[in-house]
Amino acid sequence: MKEFDLAIKAVKTAGQFLEENYNPTVDSQIGKDIKLSSDRKSEAIIIEILKETGLPILSEEAGLIEGEEKELRWIVDPLDGSANYWKGLKELACTSVALWNGYEPVLGAIYRFHTGDLFAGIVGEGAWLNDKVIKTSKVDKTKDAIFATGFPVKRDYGEDSLKKFVKQVQSFKKIRMLGAAAVMGSLVAAGKIDAYLEEQIMLWDIAASSAIVKAAGGYVEIEHLKDYQCICKLFANKELYEDFKRNEG
Numbered sequence: 473m474k475e476f477d478l479a480i481k482a483v484k485t486a487g488q489f490l491e492e493n494y495n496p497t498v499d500s501q502i503g504k505d506i507k508l509s510s511d512r513k514s515e516a517i518i519i520e521i522l523k524e525t526g527l528p529i530l531s532e533e534a535g536l537i538e539g540e541e542k543e544l545r546w547i548v549d550p551l552d553g554s555a556n557y558w559k560g561l562k563e564l565a566c567t568s569v570a571l572w573n574g575y576e577p578v579l580g581a582i583y584r585f586h587t588g589d590l591f592a593g594i595v596g597e598g599a600w601l602n603d604k605v606i607k608t609s610k611v612d613k614t615k616d617a618i619f620a621t622g623f624p625v626k627r628d629y630g631e632d633s634l635k636k637f638v639k640q641v642q643s644f645k646k647i648r649m650l651g652a653a654a655v656m657g658s659l660v661a662a663g664k665i666d667a668y669l670e671e672q673i674m675l676w677d678i679a680a681s682s683a684i685v686k687a688a689g690g691y692v693e694i695e696h697l698k699d700y701q702c703i704c705k706l707f708a709n710k711e712l713y714e715d716f717k718r719n720e721g
Contacts, residue, residue: 473579473594474525475525475571475578475579476579476581476592476594478521478522478524478525479522479546479569479570479571479579479580479581479592480581480583480590480592481521482517482518482521482522482548482567482569482581483518483566483567483568483569483581483582483583483590484567484583484585484590485517485518485521486514486515486517486518486550486567486583487514487566487567487583487584487585488585489513489514489517490510490514490551490557490562490565490567490585491562491585491586493510493513494562495509495510496508496509496510496557496558497509497510498558499511499512504625505625506554506555506558507533507554508551508554508557508558510551510554510557511532511533511550511551511554512533512550514550514551514567515531515532515533515534515548515550515551517550518531518548518550518567518569519531519534519537519548522546522548522569523537525539525546526539526540526541527539527540527541527544527545527546527571528541528544528545528546529545529546529547529548530545530546530547530548530675530676530700531546531547531548531549531550531676532548532549532550532674532676533550543573543574544571544572544573544578545571545572546569546570546571547569547570547571547572547675547676547679547680548568548569548570548676549567549568549569549654549676549677549679549680550567550568551565551566551567552565552566552567552568552582552652552653552654552655552677553565553566553650553651553652553654553655555651556650556651556652561651562585562586563584563586563587564650564651564652564655565584565585565586565652565655566582566583566584566585566652566654566655566658567582567583567585568580568581568582568583568654568676568677568679568680568681569581569680570679570680570682570683571683572679572683575694575696576595577595577679577680577682577683577686577692578594578595578683579592579593579594579595579683579687580592580593580679580680580681580682580683580684580687581680582654582655582657582658582680582681582684584655584658588602589601589602589658590602591606591658591661591662591681591684592684593661593683593684593685593686593687593688594683594687595683595686595687596687597687598687598688599661599684599685599687599688599689601662606661606662606663606688607663607688607689608660608661608663608666608685608688608689608690608707608708608709609663609664609666609708609709610708610709611666611708611709611712612708612709612711612712612715613712613715614643614644614645614667614712614715614716614719615643615644615645616645616666617644617645617666617667617708617712618644618645618646618647618648618664618665618666618667619641619644619645619646619647619648619665619666619667619668619669620647620648620649620650620656620659620660620665620667620668621637621641621647621648621649621656621668621669621670622649622650622651622653622656622670622673623649624653624670624671624672624673624674624677639720640669640720642719643716643719643720644667648665653668653670653673653677653678653681653704654677654678654680654681656668656681657678657680657681657682657684657685657704657706658681658684660681660685660690660706660707660708661681661684661685661687661688661690662688663688663708666707666708666712667705667706667707667708667712667713667716668681668704668705668706668707669703669704669705669706670703670704671703672697672701672702672703673701673702673703673704674700674701674702675696675700675701675702676700677704678694678702678704678706681706682694682704682706685706689709690706690707690708690709691705691706691707691708691709691710691712691713692705692706692707693705693707693713
């Protein structure tokens with residue numbers, strides 16, 4: 473599949489650049505957000521590779537680049553985990569490319585360039601970690617599950633919102649925050665984390681991982697909000713999600 477090969481080429485080429493040219497210069501810091509020059513440079517590499525398809529490209533830094541298609545579109549996060557990368561935690565950063573059809577993920581590729589781990593998947597065909605088939609875990613009870621989440625830039629930090637968050641996660645065995653949505657989602661696909669949920673997360677942060685989790689047999693639910701924000705739930709299986717909903721009340 474040409475698009476799948478291009479997605480892999482894009483994340484690997486940009487990831488190699490980020491690994492070999494480590495110089496995380498801060499362009500701006502506004503509130504809880506941080507922008508690095510590395511984001512823009514990685515994005516330019518990815519867009520140059522993907523633009524030959526003529527499809528629209530939605531990317532974190534460039535916004536929406538119009539194309540010939542209306543339904544199919546690329547969704548790009550040129551550097552997920554920017555703060556991790558900035559602080560030298562390169563193992564918790566990645567490049568991410570997805571292809572969506574309307575509101576449905578088709579395929580995704582995530583490259584953890586420092587570790588060399590390439591997660592990729594095509595919905596309906598399968599998911600892989602460095603060419604080895606991966607599946608989501610069989611954990612079906614929250615009391616046995618490892619849960620991953622994060623507090624993205626646009627999240628509501630009010631007292632009521634945080635109380636709701638605590639109630640949501642109390643039933644899980646362990647909670648992890650790794651600072652990179654795509655990394656956490658890819659670990660759900662590989663069965664290393666059982667569930668991931670993040671509110672007010674940006675679409676490009678979860679576009680590729682949602683495709684890979686779905687391709688790996690997981691349960692994916694995405695509620696689209698305004699300005700490309702969403703609530704993303706990636707669970708190992710439908711049974712675990714249903715147990716989560718029962719415990720959530």
